[in-house]
Amino acid sequence: MIEVRHLYKSFEDKDVLKDINAIFEEGITNLIIGQSGSGKTVLMKNIVGLFTPTSGEILYDNRDFVKMSKREKVMLRREMGMIFQSAALFDSMTVLENVMFPLDMFSDMNQSDRIKRAKFCLERVNLQGAEGKMPGEISGGMQKRVAIARAIALNPKYLFCDEPNSGLDPKTSLVIDELVHSITHEYKMTTIINTHDMNSVMGIGENIIFICEGDLEWQGNKDQIMTSTNERLNSFIFASDLFRKVKKVENEERK
Amino acid sequence: MFIVNGLASFGRYLELMGKVFSWPERWRMFFKQYVKEMAQLGVDSIGIVLLISFFIGAVICIQIKINIQSPWMPAFTTGYTTREIMVLEFSSSIMCLILSGKVGSNIASELGTMRVTQQIDALEIMGVNSASFLILPKIAGMMTTIPFLVIFSIAAGFIGAYATAIAGVITVDDLTLGLLHSFNQWFIWMSIIKSFIFAFIIASVSSFYGYTVEGGSFDVGKSSTDAVVSSSMLILFADIFLTPLLS
Numbered sequence: 001m002i003e004v005r006h007l008y009k010s011f012e013d014k015d016v017l018k019d020i021n022a023i024f025e026e027g028i029t030n031l032i033i034g035q036s037g038s039g040k041t042v043l044m045k046n047i048v049g050l051f052t053p054t055s056g057e058i059l060y061d062n063r064d065f066v067k068m069s070k071r072e073k074v075m076l077r078r079e080m081g082m083i084f085q086s087a088a089l090f091d092s093m094t095v096l097e098n099v100m101f102p103l104d105m106f107s108d109m110n111q112s113d114r115i116k117r118a119k120f121c122l123e124r125v126n127l128q129g130a131e132g133k134m135p136g137e138i139s140g141g142m143q144k145r146v147a148i149a150r151a152i153a154l155n156p157k158y159l160f161c162d163e164p165n166s167g168l169d170p171k172t173s174l175v176i177d178e179l180v181h182s183i184t185h186e187y188k189m190t191t192i193i194n195t196h197d198m199n200s201v202m203g204i205g206e207n208i209i210f211i212c213e214g215d216l217e218w219q220g221n222k223d224q225i226m227t228s229t230n231e232r233l234n235s236f237i238f239a240s241d242l243f244r245k246v247k248k249v250e251n252e253e254r255k
Numbered sequence: 256m257f258i259v260n261g262l263a264s265f266g267r268y269l270e271l272m273g274k275v276f277s278w279p280e281r282w283r284m285f286f287k288q289y290v291k292e293m294a295q296l297g298v299d300s301i302g303i304v305l306l307i308s309f310f311i312g313a314v315i316c317i318q319i320k321i322n323i324q325s326p327w328m329p330a331f332t333t334g335y336t337t338r339e340i341m342v343l344e345f346s347s348s349i350m351c352l353i354l355s356g357k358v359g360s361n362i363a364s365e366l367g368t369m370r371v372t373q374q375i376d377a378l379e380i381m382g383v384n385s386a387s388f389l390i391l392p393k394i395a396g397m398m399t400t401i402p403f404l405v406i407f408s409i410a411a412g413f414i415g416a417y418a419t420a421i422a423g424v425i426t427v428d429d430l431t432l433g434l435l436h437s438f439n440q441w442f443i444w445m446s447i448i449k450s451f452i453f454a455f456i457i458a459s460v461s462s463f464y465g466y467t468v469e470g471g472s473f474d475v476g477k478s479s480t481d482a483v484v485s486s487s488m489l490i491l492f493a494d495i496f497l498t499p500l501l502s
Contacts, residue, residue, distance in 0.1 A: 048380055049379075049380075050376060050379065050380070073382075074382045074384075075382070076382075077379075077380060077381060077382030078381070078382045080380060080381075080382075082377065082380045084373045084376065084377060085373070086372050086373055088372060088373040088374050088376065088377040089374075090374055090377075091368075091372075091374070101381075102381055104281065104283070104284055105280060105281055105284060105381065105383060106381075106382070160380075
């Protein structure tokens, strides 16, 4: 479980995050949603330690990440996996080498066990046969799946996904969402997904946090989101004609 | 303002070097990277070093013979001058200036691209000291291969000079006499010591510009240019101080 308490983050005079309090539960998919520029990426970067909060606490299973020494932070980071918006695969390495990288760096397994584990992770994301390819030779969806395989190679306790569906078609996005969702449940990970893809919200939003102008505006799940009366949330969620129609149908069904 | 910015950059450079010079987390991975960098930065530069040195050696020999050699001078003057220019300046300083263009832009654009595509962030999230993991093998690889490049450059320059002798510009005997005349072994060592320092400048300064890029592809291109300009300037300044110090 990851808990954020009274988190503030400012850049020069601008307050980007204001008193954020949230709990991200283990074994479910936690989504951070919000408009572009709302502060959701800044929140995630604070949680993973790429930014230092102006004030507040970030607790990883009651261990305060902000107060940790450099060494302790490095050790905790080995319990994290992250999938970046751009996949961030190492382009000088093959698919297999990318997945093996965390194992090469941090595990004491021998070479054949490392290869076996990396191949298992690739099979888990349905990418068997792509081991020898370079990241530039595979599609965006495959790159994201390699990133997932790399992220889970060391059996992390915490998984972070920064807009994992960015640049993908709806069908591939669904595959990625399902994959992250099933892996989260299978390995009982604390997963935080940063997204503004409404299909993801409706598909895997087991715990949703809505950030608006640096404030935590709303928290709930995918069922509650459809009946929410929060105006800011509604204007964000139902910005598209499709979702307005979905809500209309749902409301009619309820009546 | 220029001085303040310069000092701020120098401070950030020292801060980065502090992160770079730390014990590698996995020696196995360090050696893997080290061998890769030696091949990419050093071995891949052999061709250009040999080519340029061959022609410069030949041209120096022709220029000296046509424009400086006279009946009042000893016959070995052309070979002697060619050797001194190649050993003392060309194969260390000028060759490193050329390499700062090739290798420097390569390093800065590689690290800059890794930065803007979040590959460096991915390393940091995994708990890897990205500065040490990426930059230390580049500095070590460059400093390991540079003495060989200097020796190859000197040799290729002499071969170029002999090519002009075969073409009839100078006799082979006069050239050989000049190349061997009053040979001081220390000059070779001086050239190698200078090149060690220049190699450190090229690898570390270019890494600094690439690693600290912010923005997109335009900024990567700019950092690559800045890396070449800055490392070239620093090589020239360092040469001014090192030459009297080592002579």
